Amino acid sequence: MAALLAMPGAAGLIAVDGGSLVPATRAPGPAGFVLWRAAAGEAEILTIAVLPPWRRAGLGGRLLDAALEASARDGAEAMFLEAASDNVAALALYEKRGFSRVGLRKAYYGDKDAVVMRRDLDLA
Secondary structure: OHHHHOOOOEEEEEEEOOOOEEEHHHOOOEEEEEEEEEEOOEEEEEEEEEOHHHOOOOHHHHHHHHHHHHHHHOOOOEEEEEEEOOOHHHHHHHHHOOOEEEEEEEEEEOOEEEEEEEEEOOOO
């Protein structure tokens, strides 16, 4: 994770105790996190995860929303991400947040395909 955060344009947030979102460099104990990067007007979710005790409580959506808002403020015009084709919960969350399926990477996760998704960004 440190290597991901060290990449140009990378940023991250950690949810502490299922509540407050804080910069990834100052979190005492994580409940979930999101890492993203931005370059040339586009942003990409690198990884997003919520620990089991905090799942199904909206934390993943809050983390995703924070990454979308920060990327838009920083000038990105679109956000991309990918999810395993059998990750029904993740795909539903992303579609609920306005992402559309734009591609498929065959066998990206070994024996599983990855669905590539995109969403336009705006602050309105």
